[in-house]
Structures are given as C-alpha cells and as structure tokens.
Amino acid sequence: MLATNRCSDQTGRQKLLLAIGLLLLGLTLVTPTLAQSQNLAELSAQGKAALRDQQFDRAEKIYEQVIKLDPRSAEAHSNLGLALYMLGTYPHAITEFRQALGLNPHLDHTQVLLALSYFNTGEFDRAVPLLEKAYQTMKEDPVVTAHLGLAYLRQEKDDQALVVLSHWVELEPNSADALYFKGKAAMYVASNSFSQLTKAAPDSYRMLQLRGEMLRQQNLTPAAITEYKKAIALKPDAAGLHYALGTLYREGGRLDEALAEFQAELKISPDDAMTDYLIGDIDLQRNELDDAQKYLAQALSVQPGLIEAKLDLAKTYHAQGKPDEAVKMLRAVVASDPNDPDAHYLLFGLYKDSGQTVEARKELEIFQKLKREANEREQKRMRLDSID
Numbered sequence: 001m002l003a004t005n006r007c008s009d010q011t012g013r014q015k016l017l018l019a020i021g022l023l024l025l026g027l028t029l030v031t032p033t034l035a036q037s038q039n040l041a042e043l044s045a046q047g048k049a050a051l052r053d054q055q056f057d058r059a060e061k062i063y064e065q066v067i068k069l070d071p072r073s074a075e076a077h078s079n080l081g082l083a084l085y086m087l088g089t090y091p092h093a094i095t096e097f098r099q100a101l102g103l104n105p106h107l108d109h110t111q112v113l114l115a116l117s118y119f120n121t122g123e124f125d126r127a128v129p130l131l132e133k134a135y136q137t138m139k140e141d142p143v144v145t146a147h148l149g150l151a152y153l154r155q156e157k158d159d160q161a162l163v164v165l166s167h168w169v170e171l172e173p174n175s176a177d178a179l180y181f182k183g184k185a186a187m188y189v190a191s192n193s194f195s196q197l198t199k200a201a202p203d204s205y206r207m208l209q210l211r212g213e214m215l216r217q218q219n220l221t222p223a224a225i226t227e228y229k230k231a232i233a234l235k236p237d238a239a240g241l242h243y244a245l246g247t248l249y250r251e252g253g254r255l256d257e258a259l260a261e262f263q264a265e266l267k268i269s270p271d272d273a274m275t276d277y278l279i280g281d282i283d284l285q286r287n288e289l290d291d292a293q294k295y296l297a298q299a300l301s302v303q304p305g306l307i308e309a310k311l312d313l314a315k316t317y318h319a320q321g322k323p324d325e326a327v328k329m330l331r332a333v334v335a336s337d338p339n340d341p342d343a344h345y346l347l348f349g350l351y352k353d354s355g356q357t358v359e360a361r362k363e364l365e366i367f368q369k370l371k372r373e374a375n376e377r378e379q380k381r382m383r384l385d386s387i388d
Helices: 010-026 038-052 056-069 074-086 090-103 108-120 124-137 142-154 158-171 176-200 205-217 221-234 241-251 255-268 273-285 289-302 307-319 323-336 341-353 357-387
Strands: none
Touching: 038 056, 038 074, 056 074, 074 090, 074 108, 090 108, 108 124, 108 142, 124 142, 142 158, 142 176, 158 176, 176 205, 205 221, 205 241, 221 241, 241 255, 241 273, 255 273, 273 289, 273 307, 289 307, 307 323, 307 341, 323 341, 341 357
C-alpha cells in the first residue's frame, strides 16, 4: 500500500500487504509454557481470524491482550504491528515491528512491513536499507519494488530510481502509478544529464545537438536546423546528426537537401535501416523506382519488421507493374499487424485495379472500420482534454 499521496489503488495494495502479514500467522513463536494457556490460545486464534477478516480494530485489541499475557511473543508483536499498519498508525506499528525483530531477527516479512512503515512516515534513510535487502529476494513483489523505487526518488537517487521503477512497470505494465513514476524518474535523469552537459561541455557538438532537439520539439524548425548545422561543423562524422537534419529538411519538403544529409549519414552508419528507408521513400516520391526498391530492400534486410519500408516497397512494386509482389508484401504486413489501415487501403486499390471486387470490398470495409475507430478515439481524447 503506497502512501495516500503516491497511489490511488488503496484496496489492491491493502490486500497485497495483508497477504505479506498473514504469512506471519503460521509462525509458532509462543513459548511452550504460555501456549498451554487456554486463554492465550483462544485469544491468538481470535486475533488471526480478525486479521484474516480485515477487522483490524478488533485485531489490535486482541493482540494487546495477547502481549500482556506473553510479552515475549514475536508473533504477537508482529501481528499487532500489522493491525496497526493497516489502520495507518505507523509510528506505533514501527514500535511493535521493532520489538518483534528484537525477539526474533529472522522475521523477513516483518522487516518488510517495518520498511513500509518507515516509508509511510517519511523516514527514507531507515526504509531504504530494509527495502534494498527485501528487494534482493522479493524482486517480483510489486509492493517492495514500488516502495524502493519511490524511496530512491524521494532521496533524489534518480538513476537508481529509474532502474527499479522500470522493473515495477514490467511487473505491472498497466499500472498508471508505475508508468507515471517511471516517467518522472526518466525526466529527472534526463534533466540532470543535460544540466551536467551544460556545465561540462557548453560549447560541444552534443550541446548544440541538444539545442537542436529542443528547438525541434518547440516547432522552431529554422532555428533547429541552424543548431544542427553548427553541430555538424564541429563533428561531421558524428552518428545521428545528418539523419536528424535530413528529417527536418524532409518534413519541410526540401528533398534534395534531405537526400544529401541521409546519404552522408549512411556513410557514417551504413547499417541504419531508417536512413535506408527514408532515402528509398524520397526516391519513391520522385518516381525513381529502381533506386527506391534498392534502398527499401536494404532497409528490410537490416530491420525485417520495418512496416513503413514494407508499405513503400509495395507501392514501388505496384508502380513497377508488379501487382502480385505488391499484394504479397501487403499481406505480410496485415499478417503482422491486422490493424494497419494503410496496408488495407493499398490492398483495396490493388484488388480493385485487378477486378477482384469481392476482395476489394472486404479491404475497403476493414479500412473504413479502422479509420472510424481511430476517429472515435481521437474525439474521445479531445473531449477528455477539454474537460482537463
């Protein structure tokens, strides 16, 4: 269970933490002489039942009585701590967990609950060592993973936080909290790195490249182009610079300049599939079909799953009068991604041109359905944005 300002799904976290605590219930730590007491045995049974039924107020009262009868029962102190933890009484829970561990230092799950209690009271220096220890053996537990990552984040250990929070996303890929905090850690790591770059190498080509990227994100294309040119002047053989500048030229319709930059990039990074694809795409736009086929095929030899290159190659085959090869390529695209609207639309045109009306109608219906669903998603997103 994350702190209330950290996580919204309290019920799910409570169940997970309760499961951790209930593992303690099977321990037989009551001393033999006291265990023979009928009253103590009855109280212990009632306490366990109260915890299982999530009657934490009742469990607290019962275990207080148990401890009066048997103050050296590590189990009783730990279970009282669990009840207090679930009630949100963290300082008192810490006291009980510490007493339980003092009596039996081998209660691993009690150490986890103590760590979570420290976390929820903001005592991160105490929480982190315990969470790190737990993480070594409970790496697949999302509760331990989440709390360790968030504790690192609170301690401004952003690199460590990003590693652990990324693992949280692997464990719970659909968790909004996991995704949010991973993104937050990544943002901090990037910000720290860029800040250090500004101090360490303010006049470097990397600094110019960073400025170009930031200007591009702000849609300040002419200024971005200027920064990339400066970076290339300082480091003409740096991988990625010509590619980035070429994409800016391509987006602005300056195809000659874009092609020159992509060709320069290919000399530096000869096995870059995206560069091959973009060259082939420009050749296709210019109806230079043989060159387009060459570069698109080259891109797919490096990255066989590059959908954009497959679509362009299908268009190239079609323009070359090779409809069967175009259809074969598009069917391969649809097999890997049935929801690609461009592939279905291109298939519609090919089937229509060849007189295969049934197949053409089927592909058109699929295309229209996918476009309609995409429009509905966009309208829904716009409505949500207007609400925010």
